[in-house]
Amino acid sequence: MNAKQEKGYIALLGWSLNAIEAAASFDRRYLVVAPEWAEEYCEKHQIPYLAWNFERLNDRSMEIAEKLKEMGVDVAIPLFEETVEWAGAINAVLLDNPRLLGQAMLMRDKSLMKRRAQLGGIRVGIFEEAHDREDVVRFLRRVNQTLLKLDGDPNDPIHFKAFDKAGCLGHRVIRTPDEVDGIPDEEFPALMESHLDGWEFAVEAWIHNGKIVFLNISEYVTLGYSVYVPASPELEAYRPQITQQIKKLIKTFDIEFGLIHPEYFVTSDGEMYFGEVAYRPPGFKVFELLEKVYGFNAYQATMLVFDPKATTEEVQKFFPKPVEDAKGYAGCFGVYPRRRVVSRLEIPEETEDHPYFDSHELTPPAQETVTKRTAFGTHWGLIYFAGPDAKTLHELLKRQEDLDFYI
Amino acid sequence: MNPISEQTAEQKLQQLLEKLDDALQQFEQAADFAKPGKLPRLLDTARRVLMLEEGHSAMEKLSQRLETAGIFAGTDWATPQILVPSLTTASLKSADANLVTIEALNELRLLSVALGDYNHPLISSEQAHHHLTQVIAINLAYLFTPPNEAERESQGRLARLPRYLFQHLAKRIGYEHIIDQLIDEIWRILRQRPIQVDAVKSMVTQIAICQQDPSIDLGVSGQGADRLVSSLYGTTQACREDPGTEVYQERLNAMDAKALQSEATGFARAMHDTGLVSPYHAVLVRHLLEVDDYLMSEALGLSSTGRDCFLCYRQLARAMIELAVHPQTAQAIYGLALLLERGILYQPPVAPALWRQLGLNLSPYAQQRLQIAYGQQVTPEARLMEGVVCILGLPLGVGQGNNPTCQSARALSMWAYNDPDYLLQMLTWAARDDEIIMHFEGQPISSRESAGGLAQELPLDLDPVSLLVVPHLDAIYVEMGRRCVGREGDPHRWVNPEFHGWWSGRGFQINVDVATGQLQELDAFLRSFYACYHPYYNGNQPLIHPQPAGIAITDSAARFIGWHAITLLRVALDPDEVMRVYFYNPNNDSGQNWGDGVVVSTSDKGERFGESSLPFAQFASRLYIFHHDPLEGGQTQAVSGEELDEVKGFIERSWGADRHPVDSPLQAAKN
Structure with a gap:
């Protein structure tokens, strides 16, 4: 709209309507870099567009970087896990900083990421790489031996995460060797971690000139099911420690600008364990939740901190005060069908009638038989809640796990 | 636990309207390309408002704003002048909540146009009014009946929404408009003399209920309803107050010839007027079997042609009445009367073919299909005989139901019209043997061995003859088409004459x-x-x-x-x-x-x-x-x-x- 020439020219890597909408109503020039199938749509709606297929990095990656440079683009922003390394490669050229590519590659490999964190003095759980199913079985046994379990005692679970999948996709919890057989070949290699009992949460931190300009804590009610912002007062009590952890992370990974999205555990003794970190917008629509409670558009926030031409004043003016400025709490719940055969969608009456219920994006079932759930992250859609009290919201989100949305 | 129980409906509506306003604002402000992404939330919030009885008048007031924002953009609803009232039925019964919601919003929009609150560039308030009265007339059942099993199964709580909608529409438009429209609609359908009149009968029943309800003010409208209602429920002097068939039978027992004559002509007149037959008429006709053939021909309303035919084939006609005419199958009387009037019994093979039909042993499968479709109040044989006399009396009254089988329905109708004994032969094969064999260019095609027709599932919404014969014809028709694969040009060139009969031009x-x-x-x-x-x-x-x-x-x-x-x-x-x-x-x-x-x-x-x-x-x-x-x-x-x-x-x-x-x-x- 009021694109100002003195501000940065931004390339969005990947197709996200919400991001495009945010860019279109922001004050910077932008360009959508997306696969060819988006072309017709962009032409029809006059969205500035450049066709590119994001496969594995190859010898053509220089081509896109040069092209964007010629067009005068200042920076590229990754919207999805798959475009993170592309952004690294492109920004290395655009910003003339070859280290950015290495940094991005680090963010794309869960195992390298953990080792780097460990080197930086950040606490992580026990982890190992798995190249085949045997590795998984061995790790499961070793972890449980370490915990002094006898044969026949129920195992402590381990977590299994495909190396390069985003968030919960390809994240499995494994308790018995039998379950190992169900892992498809394409999820190897993978990272395995011991299970930590504790409070899991995620952070969205916007960084500008190496400093945190806004830090949000997202509280999980149940991993893979529900999240809300801001975190409850109990978790927010840890904000100073969490901020320290993020600063360590910024230092260790040498991050100057952008949005990071790490996950942590707090164990019962108050110790923080690093899970993983992503250099892209979080899944599970945390951006929408933030907009709901704070009123700022998190995509625009991201464009702002990526833009090398953004000034400190502009950035400071943009962000609200964490927690203090929030209008209540907003959360969402990912619905999984609980029955094996479903015929239609019906929001349970108690959910729909709850004053915190805001909206949903569930669609009628496309097929009748429900595929057995194997990994996290394949929910059928989200429902949104918002209200003034964290505790009510927390319980409400928990309660949804026991309800049928598809019957 | 549930904080809602303390909330009044009014508070609830208020909260929802705030959420709706929020969703609508976001939708209004979104760029064109982003609108589709905001639409689901808007529609869902609208649906929640419409799930409240009071929500409909609130949504009516928002009509113009919703349309201006683009809620109908890119759909047929964007051009209200071309909308077809009959399509609303399917949308409102859909299990897809968004479809039900947008259809309801469309009706509320038209209401607002009809009442002059919204000046629409594409449709006048008269057009909107006319359209709405038709929509209401077609969907009138929503005003009177609770959700049936099918709706409950597919829609759940959503089935409330169209009911609130039609209550609101009827209240705002006024019942007097609907009743008249509905009556016109019924007459329009009846003038086509369909074999299947169940839907019409239930609409007439709705009108009768409406007339009796003191809380509904019909004003001066609904005058024309009497002919319809009385043709079913109070046709003659002796059943004027709808006393029940047993009482009516007792009254008949006490009647002399003159009184019976008056009953007979009364029923006959109503039947030929509307095409609908009262269950009392069936009681009379069965009674007359024991009394008098002359009065029987009066009760059938026969002209001299029909009477002549009746008297020539007296025994056959009586046997058909004996088997087929019951209060539940009263339409058989009308079918029989028209069959006699057509004079087709004079074609040599027809009368013997009907005698075969009267004694036909139905296969267990055919019996089961008839019972699934029509219930068990009368025997499958009686139901089928009713169907036979109706299709022979009303060859153009065959309908394909909600099935992609227009060719088969056409063939049945054509045979009933042009070659009735051939139809009876087909029916015998289907009902007795569960198999029809037709020949295509000298090669036999068995319906049993063919892989299946155009209809995905066995249809149930058909007249009895179609019910048994159509699945076979459908399979054969498709197989004939299959045998033309690879030939140049359209397969109908070869299929139509072989399928329908020698008289189809080559x-x-x-x-x-x-x-x-x-x-x-x-x-x-x-x-x-x-x-x-x-x-x-x-x-x-x-x-x-x-x-x-x-x-x-x-x-x-x-x-x-x-x-x-x-x-x-x-x-x-x-x-x-x-x-x-x-x-x-x-x-x-x-x-x-x-x-x-x-x-x-x-x-x-x-x-x-x-x-x-x-x-x-x-x-x-x-x-x-x-x-x-x-x-x-x-x-x-x-x-x-x-x-x-x-x-x-x-x-x-x-x-x-x-x-x-x-x-x-x-x-x-x-x-």
Whole structure:
């Protein structure tokens, strides 16, 4: 709209309507870099567009970087896990900083990421790489031996995460060797971690000139099911420690600008364990939740901190005060069908009638038989809640796990 | 736990309206490309408002804002002037909540236009009012009946929404408008004399309930309802107050001949007036079996032709009444009366074929299908016999139901009309043997061995004869088509004559190139059609046998919908001296608007019961396949250029718009 020439020219890597909408109503020039199938749509709606297929990095990656440079683009922003390394490669050229590519590659490999964190003095759980199913079985046994379990005692679970999948996709919890057989070949290699009992949460931190300009804590009610912002007062009590952890992370990974999205555990003794970190917008629509409670558009926030031409004043003016400025709490719940055969969608009456219920994006079932759930992250859609009290919201989100949305 | 119980409905509505306002604002402010992403939330919030009874008047007030924001953009609802009332039924019954919601919002929008609160650029308040009364008339059941099992199963709590909607619409529009519309609608359907009248009967019942309800003020409307209601529930003096069949039987027992005569003529008059038969009529007819044949012919309302036929075939007619006429199968009386009037019993094979039908042992499968479809109140044999007399009495009353089987329905109707004993033979094979064998170019085709027809599941919404025969015909029809795979041109050329009967002309004309879908040799096609069928060009020869033909169906905006099978019946001048084609359409309601001024008439233009008609040129403009006798050429060159241009104009403005003929000189000139 009021694109100002003195501000940065931004390339969005990947197709996200919400991001495009945010860019279109922001004050910077932008360009959508997306696969060819988006072309017709962009032409029809006059969205500035450049066709590119994001496969594995190859010898053509220089081509896109040069092209964007010629067009005068200042920076590229990754919207999805798959475009993170592309952004690294492109920004290395655009910003003339070859280290950015290495940094991005680090963010794309869960195992390298953990080792780097460990080197930086950040606490992580026990982890190992798995190249085949045997590795998984061995790790499961070793972890449980370490915990002094006898044969026949129920195992402590381990977590299994495909190396390069985003968030919960390809994240499995494994308790018995039998379950190992169900892992498809394409999820190897993978990272395995011991299970930590504790409070899991995620952070969205916007960084500008190496400093945190806004830090949000997202509280999980149940991993893979529900999240809300801001975190409850109990978790927010840890904000100073969490901020320290993020600063360590910024230092260790040498991050100057952008949005990071790490996950942590707090164990019962108050110790923080690093899970993983992503250099892209979080899944599970945390951006929408933030907009709901704070009123700022998190995509625009991201464009702002990526833009090398953004000034400190502009950035400071943009962000609200964490927690203090929030209008209540907003959360969402990912619905999984609980029955094996479903015929239609019906929001349970108690959910729909709850004053915190805001909206949903569930669609009628496309097929009748429900595929057995194997990994996290394949929910059928989200429902949104918002209200003034964290505790009510927390319980409400928990309660949804026991309800049928598809019957 | 549930904080809602303390909330009043009003507070709840208020909260929802705030959320709706929020969603609507986001939708309004979104860029065009982002609107589809905001729509689901808007629709869902609207749905929640509409799930509250009071929500409908709130949404009515928001109509204009919703439409301006673009809630209907890119859908048929964006052009309200072309919407078809009958389509609302399917949308409102959908399990897809968004579809139900947008349909309801559309009705509320039209309400707001009809009441003059919203000046719409595309539809006048009169049009909107007219449309809405039709919508309400078609969906009137929502006003009176709780959700049935099917709705509960597919919609759950959502089934409340259309009920609140129609309460609101009826209240705002006024009951007096609906009742009159509904009565007109019923008469319009009844004038086509369908075999299946259950839907009409339930609508008449709704009116009767409405009339009795003191809380509904009908004003001066609903006057015409009496003829309908009384034809079912209080036709004559002795059943005026709808006393129940047992009481009525007792009264009959006490009647003398004069009183019986009066009952008989009373029923007969009502039956021939409406095409509906009262259950009391069945009680009387059974009673008369024991009393008097003369009174029986009075009760059937027979003319001298019918009476003569009845008396010639007295025993057969009595046997058919004995088996088929019961209060639950009262329509059999009407079918029988018309069967007798047609004089088809004088064709030598028909009476013996009916005797075979009377003694036919139905296969267990056929019995089961009849019982699933019609219940167990009367025997499957009685139900089937009712179907037989009805299809023979009303050959053009066959409907295809909600099934893609227009060819099979057409064949049944054609046989009932033209070759009744052949139909009875088919029925015997289907009902007794569960198998029909037809021959295609000398090779037998068994319905049992064929892989299956166009209908995905066995249909249940059919008349009894269709119910048993259509699945077999459907399978055979598809198999015949399969055997034509690889031949050049359209398979109907070979299938139609073999499937329907020897009288289907072996000459075949098609104006669409099968491979490309483009129009081809349009002039020659039309000239040939005029020369074969138009009395001015074929030597004034009336059509002898019904002929299968194919038409391109278009919707009320003249857009192409699909290919459809019909039967050509007659070509003649109507009362206004307009040359019309009279044809049979297997759709259940033939009164259809095909757009561009082409409106199919079903009455008042010289149609016989069940016939549809169009002026010759308009009909020709939707025709794409016809058969003829190649040895009987007419005067193809006598057809004037103006006449052809008129037809071509109708084609160009509808389904032919994007099918430009490859050999058109215009096309060549452009290139």
